[in-house]
Amino acid sequence: MKNASAAYEYHDRTKHRPHRYAPSLGYMDWATQPDPFRTYPECARIGLAHDNTTPPFHLLFAAGMLPRAPLCLESLSGLLRYSLGLAAIKRHGGSEWALRCNASSGNLHPSECYVVSPPLEGVSEKCTLSHYASRDHALEIVHTYDAPVIEGGFLILLSSAMWREMWKYGERSWRYCQLDAGHAYASIKTAATMLGWECSIVPSDTADLARRFGLDQLERFHPQERESPDLLIRIAQPRHSLPYPPPLARANRLSPSHHQWDAVWEIDEAALGPYPQPEPLNRVRRCPAPSKSAGEVILKRRSAQAMDGSSVTETQFRQILDASFFCTEAPDVDFIVFVHRVEGIESGLYAYVRDPGRLPQLRDAMDPDFDWLEAGEGLYRLNRGDYRGAAQYLSCNQTIARDAAFSFGMLCRFDAVLAESGVPGYKNLYHQCGMIGQMLYLEATSLGLSATGIGCFLDDEFHTLLGLSGTPYQSLYHFTVGRAIVDTRIATLMPY
Structure with missing residues (x-):
């Protein structure tokens, strides 16, 4: 693929190394901290209803068990409330901050959501393009179409206001924006599954999406706060034909001033083009035992800040790994697992091979001295021993990777994907990892455990540990699961 070189250059440039982290500001410039909420002040707003009735979490994974909700405003409200809405408001001292249902690097939330709807009672007699304002759980009507452009479902565009991540993470921030899009x-x-609706990614050219959703109208945004199209999602089975819109409303400004990170804009420009469609993973996750309501699990999901060093059971461990198979759109990812404290499983370094057909290639690519002792259900022990120190070191010395029950890196097919799809394929790999991370967060929460995604890790030191040379595989996201130490000084408030 002709533009794959841009992905290789950016990926190497933004690796963390023991002697040098990826370029960033190096401190928190609080004077330019971005507004966490995008709004369109000129647009009409429609407040959405709050419905706390949700099905049991385990039924989301039992095919055909949930009824199909009607395509109405109340159902759309539930979709947005339990996907991108606020989960809680946190308060400590004189400060308050919002937590959302979808996980985000540094709780900075670059992802924005635009909904194309058919005529809906309570919204409009015509088809509309709306922006979801998560702070107030409301729709902002950005455009009303003259023609009937959609029927039978909804379209959702996810985009990234990348400045929110650039502010803290500098050049590496593009990686985190893509992980967040996957989340x-x-x-x-x-x-959508809670509502009995189908949900899938629409094959699209992202440059064309920018035009059809008005993101190419650069006058709508501050130059450093413009949004980048990530992916288009279909809800149910809509029939649609989107025209190019007229000039749309201006967005609010997020920061009074900005720092320039050219490398982020360059890789994002290179990533525009046909969004890849990898062959879905031919695995189905097992239906877990009944636990809590889906709404309770989603609203209680948190990113742990510290772990208490306790163990988890083998059943919990395997159930969390199995939850990754809900993400059939993520076929190119396997796990390298540091097992610290899992009852019934010896401590050590393991590979969790999500696609059995990839096993021979993984074995050939890694250290020839690894054991590859089969431990059941796609799990293989590579080496026994205490890897707590290694996990901490590789995770930028974060103790949460050591004190968890287990942690792991998501190891992706790299050279082959970039050869097939270029920079859009590179972007999609991060989306795959983010999808998996979100599901593992929820599964851990359903079991009374906690999790944290780790974006700060020493890329090549991790690869060296595995005996990898070249770039046939690269680790793009790390993750840790255990029991959180809760800071009782922080109050939790209802968000709406």
């Missing part, structure tokens, strides 16, 4: 997609798919 957001899995959140939407989960909420």
